Amino acid sequence: MAKIDLYKVWQKDGYTLVTHTDPIFFTDRLVRNQKISRRRESLEIILNVEKIENYLWEVAENSPYLDVVEEDGSLKIAPRKKISPEFEKNLLCAFRDTFFQEENITNQYLLYQDLFLYYGRYRFGGFYGIIHKLFPLVFIMRVVKGYQPMVWQMLIVDPYFLNKTKEKIISWYEEIEEGAEYAFSNITLVQKENLALKVLNNIVRKNKGKEGFNIASKLCGRLGLGFLKDFYWVATQATEDTEWDIYKKPPVPFTLWPERKSE
Amino acid sequence: MAVWSQKIVDVEVDGFVIPASSSSWHDCGSWMVWVELNPYRLGEKIPGNHFYNLKINLYSPRVKYGLSPGEMEKIGIEIEKIIDTYVYNLEKAELVGKAYRKMFTGTLIAYIIALVTAYGWWFIWFRQPFHAFVGIDNWWKRLKAGKKLANYHIREVTPGKEERKQQAIDEVYRYFKTLKGRYLEICQRLRDYCKAKKLKNPAFEKIENAYRQIILSEIEDSFLVKMIAHTLPQKIVRFFLGDMVLIPKIPTPRILVPVRDLDFDLSPYLEEENG
Numbered sequence: 001m002a003k004i005d006l007y008k009v010w011q012k013d014g015y016t017l018v019t020h021t022d023p024i025f026f027t028d029r030l031v032r033n034q035k036i037s038r039r040r041e042s043l044e045i046i047l048n049v050e051k052i053e054n055y056l057w058e059v060a061e062n063s064p065y066l067d068v069v070e071e072d073g074s075l076k077i078a079p080r081k082k083i084s085p086e087f088e089k090n091l092l093c094a095f096r097d098t099f100f101q102e103e104n105i106t107n108q109y110l111l112y113q114d115l116f117l118y119y120g121r122y123r124f125g126g127f128y129g130i131i132h133k134l135f136p137l138v139f140i141m142r143v144v145k146g147y148q149p150m151v152w153q154m155l156i157v158d159p160y161f162l163n164k165t166k167e168k169i170i171s172w173y174e175e176i177e178e179g180a181e182y183a184f185s186n187i188t189l190v191q192k193e194n195l196a197l198k199v200l201n202n203i204v205r206k207n208k209g210k211e212g213f214n215i216a217s218k219l220c221g222r223l224g225l226g227f228l229k230d231f232y233w234v235a236t237q238a239t240e241d242t243e244w245d246i247y248k249k250p251p252v253p254f255t256l257w258p259e260r261k262s263e
Numbered sequence: 264m265a266v267w268s269q270k271i272v273d274v275e276v277d278g279f280v281i282p283a284s285s286s287s288w289h290d291c292g293s294w295m296v297w298v299e300l301n302p303y304r305l306g307e308k309i310p311g312n313h314f315y316n317l318k319i320n321l322y323s324p325r326v327k328y329g330l331s332p333g334e335m336e337k338i339g340i341e342i343e344k345i346i347d348t349y350v351y352n353l354e355k356a357e358l359v360g361k362a363y364r365k366m367f368t369g370t371l372i373a374y375i376i377a378l379v380t381a382y383g384w385w386f387i388w389f390r391q392p393f394h395a396f397v398g399i400d401n402w403w404k405r406l407k408a409g410k411k412l413a414n415y416h417i418r419e420v421t422p423g424k425e426e427r428k429q430q431a432i433d434e435v436y437r438y439f440k441t442l443k444g445r446y447l448e449i450c451q452r453l454r455d456y457c458k459a460k461k462l463k464n465p466a467f468e469k470i471e472n473a474y475r476q477i478i479l480s481e482i483e484d485s486f487l488v489k490m491i492a493h494t495l496p497q498k499i500v501r502f503f504l505g506d507m508v509l510i511p512k513i514p515t516p517r518i519l520v521p522v523r524d525l526d527f528d529l530s531p532y533l534e535e536e537n538g
Contacts, residue, residue: 031351048333194333199532222292224523
């Protein structure tokens with residue numbers, strides 16, 4: 001089962017959800033969506049919380065849309081089978097706004113990056129494509145032994161092979177796109193208790209008016225939740241003592257000595 | 264998904280929560296989970312045309328605040344990510360590499376014929392024949408491991424139950440607490456400690472290997488530096504070989520996942536709330 005880990009992080013004023021995404025490589029998301037598309041797996045969102053709360057039972061009992069199942073000591077929210085199409089549409093829109101849209105944009109971006117391969121020399125209009133157009137030369141050159149490699153190359157090489165590769169690349173990314181669509185229509189939510197997260201939240205809670213984010217950003221790596229550093233570090237820049245203060249200093253003058261004013 | 268006629272094989276491997284501190288930007292100061300096999304070796308273990316259930320027995324030192332369910336889940340997710348990304352990258356490289364090989368095998372034949380027929384050696388400047396071997400290593404890795412790794416049924420991380428392995432990791436942790444110094448020196452001393460102990464308890468050999476891998480991963484070039492041509496010789500090679508290096512050689516990753524530093528005392532952060 002494909003999994004996404006979400007973290008319920010305390011943000012001084014309330015909770016926010018943070019997910020672990022690599023800022024440089026998008027590969028893990030592509031991998032997940034391709035896997036889902038091929039294996040028809042359902043997507044499991046693991047919600048890391050400080051403490052598993054029972055209010056989920058109450059929410060789900062009264063809800064016509066959600067169902068709660070207990071599994072391995074953790075509560076699991078699964079959608080009931082009958083959801084009104086309007087509500088389902090709204091839910092899907094909400095997800096599309098966040099995960100889905102971003103993943104599809106990434107997908108398109110990487111597709112065009114990979115199509116770079118298509119714009120190589122082997123295209124029909126490229127260098128070897130033009131060489132191939134000189135095919136009739138083969139009949140002139142076949143007598144001369146020295147031209148044999150070129151003759152064979154003209155006979156053997158398929159000038160359209162890169163166009164085929166292009167189609168392969170496009171279908172590869174289509175598969176991933178399809179996987180994303182399937183994934184975000186089959187979601188289950190599981191709560192898991194996370195001790196490291198509890199510590200970080202306690203730190204921010206305790207130092208509300210102080211440098212809570214700064215402390216958390218320095219400690220989260222050691223607690224094994226290093227990806228939160230990107231979240232905390234940005235938060236410190238906005239609310240606490242920041243490294244950007246250097247820009248508040250008066251600028252260095254262009255001339256070292258003040259220009260003499262004309263008397 | 265496995266069908267009723269599909270054969271399923273169980274693969275069990277050991278993982279250890281290793282006292283060490285990572286030095287990367289994101290995981291500064293964290294410990295490491297190390298799994299004894301890299302994805303390629305793991306794939307080799309699975310017989311062909313079989314599905315597999317992967318069970319990772321995780322041994323961690325006994326401490327006051329052990330790994331919580333969320334952290335265990337995270338370890339599982341990260342290990343799966345490493346394996347799946349490896350499989351994905353191999354297949355992606357083969358998507359184009361296969362077409363190159365198929366096309367240039369013909370050219371290779373032409374080249375061999377020219378060796379016999381042509382007068383003079385001017386044609387050795389054709390660089391096409393080498394394309395017949397583009398991504399051949401990726402092809403081999405995918406045949407041996409990549410194809411099989413994708414056929415999983417269940418993959419889980421569970422706490423290990425073998426007492427000797429548990430003793431070994433506890434002992435390593437006890438020794439780790441006595442050490443002071445720079446990070447890599449600590450790792451080297453722990454490696455030597457395990458080396459000395461491995462005759463008494465074979466579990467130490469695995470932990471010694473883990474430290475070797477951790478030290479290597481700290482010393483080696485990063486993934487980015489490996490992939491990007493940043494030195495002059497590399498740039499020259501890339502210029503002349505052009506398309507050949509567009510299909511990269513997929514590096515086999517180590518299964519190393521950062522986890523919470525179990526030596527770090529959480530009680531001041533957790534007990535205030537209760538008290």
